[in-house]
Amino acid sequence: MEVTHGYQYDKADGHNSPNGTWYRAESGGKKYFLKKFQNPKFPKDGINPKLYKSKKQECDEWLSAKKKLIKALDELGNGTGNIISPRDVFREKLCFYQVTYWIDVQTDSLDKIKKYSYDDKIMLLKTYAAALKKVHSKEIIHGDLKPDNILIGKSASGKPVAKLIDFDDSYFSKQALSPDLTVVTDAYQSPELAAYKLGNLEYRSKLTCASDVFASGIIFHQFWCGDMPDYPGKKDGKFVFEAVASGQKCTLHKSLPDWLQNLIQAMLRPLPEDRPTMEEVHIAVSEQSFGDTKPVPTPKEVDFTALDKVWACIPKDLSIYTPATVKTLNDTCEKITKVRDSADQATIDKCTKLLYSALKNLEKAEISTPAADYSKIDKILSAVPKDLSDYTAESVAKLKKAIRFVEANRNLSSQNEVDKLTKILYAAYKGLQMAEQGDFSIKPAATLPKGYSKVKILSEDKVCVYTATGSKMTIPRVAAQSMGLVVPK
Helix, strand or coil: CEEECCEEECCCCCEEECCEEEEEEEECCEEEEEEEECCCCCCCCCCCHHHHHHHHHHHHHHHHHHHHHHHHHHCCCCCCCCECCEEEEEEECCEEEEEEECCCCCCCCHHHHCCCCHHHHHHHHHHHHHHHHHHHCCCEECCCCCHHHEEEEECCCCCEEEEECCCCCCEECCCCCCHHHCCCCHHHCCHHHHHHHCCCHHHHHHCCCHHHHHHHHHHHHHHHHCCCCECCCHHHCCCHHHHHHCCCCCECCCCCCHHHHHHHHHHCCCCHHHCCCHHHHHHHHHHCCCCCCCCCCCCCCCCCHHHHHHHHCCCCCCCCECHHHHHHHHHHHHHHHHHHHHCCHHHHHHHHHHHHHHHHCCCECCCCCCCCCCHHHHHHHHHCCCCCCCECHHHHHHHHHHHHHHHHCCCCCCHHHHHHHHHHHHHHHHCCCECCCCCCCEEECCCCCCCEEEEEECCCCEEEEEECCCCEEEEEHHHHHHCCCEEEC
16 A cells, blocks of 8 residues: 555556546545646756756746645535545646545446436536536636536435536636646537647636536537537537537437527537626526526426335346246336336326236246255265274174165155255264274184184174184184183283
């Protein structure tokens, strides 16, 4: 783990961004977003003095501007509300770093956002406009607005709320950094910002908060429709600002209400002074009116309570039901998913009935019980010695009892039960103990009578005798002594 300025982070877990690398960091038990800037870089000692002075001055100006921005943004909040502003900026060796609170918000994709209800979309645009309006009140240009830099949280009532993040490349109105240090995502830049980035320095004085308004017009269209507007050259890889700067107009999606079409077209005007301010945008969204259009009546809310209750009853494991009834259920669920977000109450009520019917008609499949596997038991049985006379009578008795128990339960179909039998048998097999002969008062004779090959003392009163032909018999001690097979110790 690395530690920079008191912030601990994993250097191997870095994520690249247009102007540097960011890390998840911790300090004092709190989580932070740590950005390491690629540019500017503080000059090394020993380089050309003139170049050193020039580079140092550039870095000092950059750092001073950053600190002024943070101070101004602090007046809008503590960096944890809908404006997730930086907390600190500093230099460590040759590199500059910026720190922001880490926000754990699972945002939605554009494809999901476009399926929001009308009211939820209005709430999203309204909270976005309100947050950016506050930023603009400090004459601060965000500079890199795009969907990736807008987190979507939830209000106390469950409504979507926009949170602005990534103020890494922000600057004050008419005070942009040099073109090479002014970072922006090309697809969202305004015509005046694009001109400045190309080296037309006279456009620096035209870089105002209206540049953010242009980017916001594109974002509004994406939030509502899931995609950017259509414009000449789009299929050829050109950007919105290129079409607008050449006097061409964007074609907006038909699903946009009239007032929002008028608003977005105004936000995408080529000249910054002709665009509405973010305060005017916020008013337009709040009143759902812009230009000559009238507010759009709010559609009636659709109640999904009954449908959601039935949906929650769908079994997690459908493998025990017949394929035909499962297919009917899955097909019904798929159809409901497709129409859910745009359906009226009557359609949702019909969907609820269809889903209930498909759920009720689920049929359990006939399950054939597979035969239990006795191969492990058979393997243990094959390993049991044929001659158990070398083992203690107690351990042999336990093994034989386990074998009888296993054989008596050969018809089990439950593999779990068979596995238990396997453990019992294995324990008895491993429990076989060799018999010790040293405690007996007799021992085999040094020279056995002809016809006998081996004598084994089983107890004080019993002896096992092996003949030269390979047979064996158990005889009393007295008989074994009289035959000269054993002698006293």
